[in-house]
Amino acid sequence: MTSCDLLVIARWMLPIAPENCAFDNYALAITDGEIVDLGVAEEVQARVSPSETLSLTDHIVLPGLINAHGHAAMTLPRGAGEDQSLQAWLSDTIWPLEAKHVNADFVRLGTEVALAEMIASGTTTFSDMYFFPEDCADLVATVGMRAQVCFPVIEMSNVWSDGVVDGLHKGLALYDHYRHHERIDIAFGPHSAYTVSAANLEKVAMYSNEIDAQVQIHMHENAEEVHEAQALHGHTWIQALDEIGLLGPNLQTVHMTHVSDEDLATIASSRTSVIHCPVSNLKLASGYAHVDKYIEANVQVGLGTDGAASNNTLDLFHEAHTASLIAKHENRDPTAGNARDTLRMATLGGAQALGLERKVGSLEIGKQADFIAIDTNSLNLMPHYDPFAALVHGNAGRNVSHSYVRGEALLADRSHTSIDISALTEKVRQWQITAV
Numbered sequence: 001m002t003s004c005d006l007l008v009i010a011r012w013m014l015p016i017a018p019e020n021c022a023f024d025n026y027a028l029a030i031t032d033g034e035i036v037d038l039g040v041a042e043e044v045q046a047r048v049s050p051s052e053t054l055s056l057t058d059h060i061v062l063p064g065l066i067n068a069h070g071h072a073a074m075t076l077p078r079g080a081g082e083d084q085s086l087q088a089w090l091s092d093t094i095w096p097l098e099a100k101h102v103n104a105d106f107v108r109l110g111t112e113v114a115l116a117e118m119i120a121s122g123t124t125t126f127s128d129m130y131f132f133p134e135d136c137a138d139l140v141a142t143v144g145m146r147a148q149v150c151f152p153v154i155e156m157s158n159v160w161s162d163g164v165v166d167g168l169h170k171g172l173a174l175y176d177h178y179r180h181h182e183r184i185d186i187a188f189g190p191h192s193a194y195t196v197s198a199a200n201l202e203k204v205a206m207y208s209n210e211i212d213a214q215v216q217i218h219m220h221e222n223a224e225e226v227h228e229a230q231a232l233h234g235h236t237w238i239q240a241l242d243e244i245g246l247l248g249p250n251l252q253t254v255h256m257t258h259v260s261d262e263d264l265a266t267i268a269s270s271r272t273s274v275i276h277c278p279v280s281n282l283k284l285a286s287g288y289a290h291v292d293k294y295i296e297a298n299v300q301v302g303l304g305t306d307g308a309a310s311n312n313t314l315d316l317f318h319e320a321h322t323a324s325l326i327a328k329h330e331n332r333d334p335t336a337g338n339a340r341d342t343l344r345m346a347t348l349g350g351a352q353a354l355g356l357e358r359k360v361g362s363l364e365i366g367k368q369a370d371f372i373a374i375d376t377n378s379l380n381l382m383p384h385y386d387p388f389a390a391l392v393h394g395n396a397g398r399n400v401s402h403s404y405v406r407g408e409a410l411l412a413d414r415s416h417t418s419i420d421i422s423a424l425t426e427k428v429r430q431w432q433i434t435a436v
């Protein structure tokens with residue numbers, strides 16, 4: 001028998017790879033944060049001698065979800081400026097609110113709320129793009145989640161940086177600091193092609209190529225953005241990024257609600273990823289990414305909630321449910337956006353889009369032990385016939401009982417292990433009293 005740190009025995013296990021499989025009475029063994037054995041529970045039990053065993057008798061175990069795009073600190077403006085157009089929402093509500101309130105304390109508080117909410121609803125890895133990325137990364141390191149932290153690249157002087165050169169300088173220092181961290185990757189986060197100049201996007205392309213780092217950018221969020229680029233510059237932003245040399249496997253384009261056949265071919269051939277944020281797109285009436293087209297063209301597609309200010313939840317199961325519904329609606333076909341493909345997008349698809357597929361996204365020997373458990377002993381999931389459908393359509397985010405990253409529990413029996421929820425709730429209450 002081989003010794004291991006933790007043995008997890010699950011009533012059902014959905015490892016995501018191999019595809020579309022739901023195994024009964026399955027187990028995984030973990031040592032040093034890594035999955036070292038996986039298989040039929042009885043057989044794994046005969047092979048390993050665990051220091052600790054977690055028996056999940058009514059649960060579905062699957063890889064932790066990957067929220068591939070968001071602005072974590074924006075939990076604090078959650079619900080501010082509802083029912084506005086994207087441009088009005090940004091210029092009349094969000095940007096003035098940020099100008100008034102955003103500082104390192106705001107980011108720490110808003111981000112901690114986001115981490116608590118994501119852990120409780122099954123997300124173990126997320127991507128962030130916001131001011132004071134040092135504070136976000138520091139919190140992630142302390143709380144135990146996994147993240148891609150994108151530092152902002154913004155033209156104008158702002159609360160965090162004195163423009164692009166200073167932002168790149170601070171961001172690269174942060175990259176160096178977390179270079180060998182097991183759970184944190186630092187990436188470039190230019191807001192969009194319409195807010196960052198071509199010359200500065202070229203700098204991002206040059207630096208990111210040099211250090212082989214990921215870049216995440218908002219792209220083709222709505223039709224106006226695409227039309228304006230055509231009218232002002234005579235090309236789409238995808239064509240512009242292609243010329244600049246920013247497209248490629250290290251680029252993650254968020255939204256991509258409108259795409260021509262030519263741009264789709266360019267994205268596919270350059271192996272650029274797409275992040276689908278359907279709820280935020282629907283709320284802002286931006287249209288939405290036609291995911292089937294991207295997947296057919298072999299583009300890696302991840303799923304993201306975007307910031308809580310435009311969603312308003314960070315529950316990725318809710319996002320998956322919406323993604324499935326709009327795929328059915330879009331195709332006028334109830335077999336489209338099936339639960340298996342949708343759950344794959346929320347896990348392995350996200351990992352591939354963020355370049356993390358060698359570490360996470362599926363439960364396989366050699367990968368990191370990032371997993372979650374859903375307690376099916378709840379009326380909203382009873383009775384159940386198909387675990388994939390139960391997860392995508394059954395409002396399962398509220399039935400997450402356990403969340404583990406690298407074999408460490410961040411949520412155990414629905415209790416947070418690394419965040420003091422009552423203290424955090426009180427801090428948010430106080431923030432609202434003094435700030436709003």
Ligand SMILES: [Zn+2]
Binds near residue numbers: 071218306
């Ligand atoms: Zn966003």
